[in-house]
Amino acid sequence: MTQSFDIAIVGGGLAGGLAALAFASKDFSCAIIDAGDPKKMRTAGFDGRTTAISYASARVFRRLDLWDQIAPHAEPIRDILVTDGRAKSRFDEGTVSSFHLHFDSRELGDDQPLGFIVENRILRNVMFDAIATHDNITLIAPAKRSATQFDSASAVVTLEDGQEIVAALVVAADGRMSSLRAAANIKTNQWRYRQTGIVATVAHERPHDGVAQEFFLPAGPFAILPMTENRSSLVWTEKSDAADAYMRLDDDKFRIEIENRFGEYLGALEPAGPRWSYPLAFTLAQSYVAPRLALIGDAAHAIHPIAGQGFNLGVKDIAALVDVITEGRDVGLDIGALTVLQNYQQWRRFDSAALALGTDLLNRLFSNDFTPLRIARDISMGAVNSIAPLRTFFMRQAGADIGTLPSLMARET
Ligand SMILES: Cc1cc2nc3c(=O)[nH]c(=O)nc-3n(C[C@H](O)[C@H](O)[C@H](O)COP(=O)(O)OP(=O)(O)OC[C@H]3O[C@@H](n4cnc5c(N)ncnc54)[C@H](O)[C@@H]3O)c2cc1C
Incomplete structure (x- = not known):
């Protein structure tokens, strides 16, 4: 035919x-x-x-x-917090850099979120x-x-x-x-990254308030993205061999690993649904x-x-x-x-x-x-964080709202 x-x-x-x-x-x-x-x-x-x-x-x-x-299923991202550090583990107390980046959608001035999850x-x-x-x-x-x-x-x-x-x-x-x-x-x-993205959804005790967190860990970024119904989506980038082991953990052990990376700012966590993994x-x-x-x-x-x-x-x-x-x-x-x-x-x-x-x-x-690289990147993050036009530039970049925009994407007048 x-x-x-x-x-x-x-x-x-x-x-x-x-x-x-x-x-x-x-x-x-x-x-x-x-x-x-x-x-x-x-x-x-x-x-x-x-x-x-x-x-x-x-x-x-x-x-x-x-x-x-x-729209009813889209959670607006109001803030993005980016920090650098090491996760807590049996061998390490964990560290969080004192430098960070805070992108605040309110700075864009048009009551627009930075995006939606x-x-x-x-x-x-x-x-x-x-x-x-x-x-x-x-x-x-x-x-x-x-x-x-x-x-x-x-x-x-x-x-x-x-x-x-x-x-x-x-x-x-x-x-x-x-x-x-x-x-x-x-x-x-x-090229392959020898990293795998582990993806899971968690429900949590405290509200996320539309804040997306990106925590840079030595194995790769650990992102916590706000979802509707007070849930968050994890995108946890790990070295591929370690990721396979984390994928095999039972729910309790997996939750402890997440908590070691999440910290306690969202209160008690509960995995909500299965885990997925994507080689990058x-x-x-x-x-x-x-x-x-x-x-x-x-x-x-x-x-x-x-x-x-x-x-x-x-x-x-x-x-x-x-x-x-x-x-x-x-x-x-x-x-x-x-x-x-x-x-x-x-x-x-x-x-x-x-x-x-x-x-x-x-x-x-x-x-x-x-x-040395850690120190350099932390100082750079601190510098960007302290310069408002740079923060706005990065927010517009992330919002894909720059350059010649096709008509379906053009700003509403
Ligand atoms: C962990 C992770 C998190 C991500 N998070 C984000 C994010 O937050 N924001 C963002 O913008 N992007 C994100 N991405 C990227 C995003 O998911 C991909 O860019 C997107 O899904 C790609 O869609 P696609 O339709 O191009 O390709 P695919 O989803 O791969 O679709 C290809 C389709 O083609 C079909 N197909 C293949 N071969 C044939 C054939 N011979 N005949 C007929 N059909 C065929 C397949 O069945 C498939 O349905 C993420 C990616 C990963 C891995």
């Missing part, structure tokens, strides 16, 4: 799902293809992560009429619901892409069951290990485009979660690509032509590569216990 669309999106994760809704809002017809079963992808057991959505990314969800369904489960469900009712989107899943042919007039995506999808443009949203990127001969720069790696595609192909999300750049920016980069990719191809179509150009797609590459590649490498550097600077 052969079906034709303006755009074929391979990958129905967070990036692919949002891309389909964004393209469809500009009247492009889209097929979205995912190897996974959407029923399973909607369940709590599929993905235990939360996403820190920057306030600029939240505007995209608003403009696509998705935010009203997300939302469970990935909620984001996926809201997107799948919207996709199911959209006339311009056809979800084809579970269905695995097996081959793709790029021709001068169109591209053909072949699925394992023999179906063929013909489109003017193919969007690779098939994640960090993108087979579509490889099929187009696009090379990557990549860096991947940056050397090109984001090829004739009739554009890469978005983790297929273009998979980065360390230290700054909670991976998906936010993908949201900006999507918003930029929407502008580029809508403009192309409106002046009668072929949306799959390389000359059109190069505008997307120009807009996004340098910006996302800089952020990807910045997060890599941050992780290398902080994930160690080398005394």
Whole structure:
């Protein structure tokens, strides 16, 4: 069977799902293809992560009429506290540096939080619901892409069951290990971190007051992110061999390890739900485009979660690509032509590569216990903390509210 669309999106994760809704809002017809079963992808057991959505990314969800369904489950981040130190253990009393960074959303002056913490489960469900009712989107899943042919007039995506999808443009949203990127001969720069992100949710006695904490420990950052219903999401980066051992601990021992890192500021803690672990790696595609192909999300750049920016980069990719191809179509150009797609590459590649490498550097600077480096970074943190314009600059960076913003992300006037 052969079906034709303006755009074929391979990958129905967070990036692919949002891309389909964004393209469809500009009247492009889209097929979205995912190897996974959407029923399973909607369940709590599929993905235990939360996403820190920057306030600029939240505007995209608003403009696509998705935010009203997300908002009841989105916890605003009012403050971010960053500290450096060592966790308490049998061998160490633990230390907390006297230098710290405090980002206060009130300093931005427009009563806007620094971002929102939302469970990935909620984001996926809201997107799948919207996709199911959209006339311009056809979800084809579970269905695995097996081959793709790029021709001068169109591209053909072949699925394992023999179906063929013909489109003017193919969007690779098939994640960090993108087979579509490889099929187009696009090379990557990549390395493993030998770190694993342990993710868990905890309920706690005291309110978090919308404060996100990032505690830099020698093995990697330990983030405590405020969630709705007075819960917090942990993103605990550990050396991979130690992470495997922590994952095997029983609930009581795991709670003690968390408490050693959390301290007591949230009172008694209770693990709420299972734990997940994600081996961490860096991947940056050397090109984001090829004739009739554009890469978005983790297929273009998979980065360390230290700054909670991976998906936010993908949201900006999507918003930029929407502008580029809508403009192309409106002046009668072929949306799959390389000359059109190069505008997307120009807009996004340098910006996302800089952020990807910045997060890599941050992780290398902080994930160690080398005394001279520790002293230097603590003094730098103290310095940034004491200069208000620098604090505001970093808050706008983290909010993705800088540079040329695509129309779906532009500030409300
Ligand atoms: C521990 C951790 C915490 C994070 N926290 C944050 C955060 O706070 N904020 C933030 O912005 N980002 C965060 N991120 C990053 C974010 O989770 C990712 O950037 C995002 O999920 C990537 O989405 P994606 O859709 O690009 O890729 P994926 O989620 O990998 O989706 C790819 C999809 O493609 C499908 N697929 C693959 N191959 C095929 C094929 N051949 N045929 C059909 N379908 C296929 C797969 O089934 C999958 O559904 C975090 C990441 C980690 C690991």
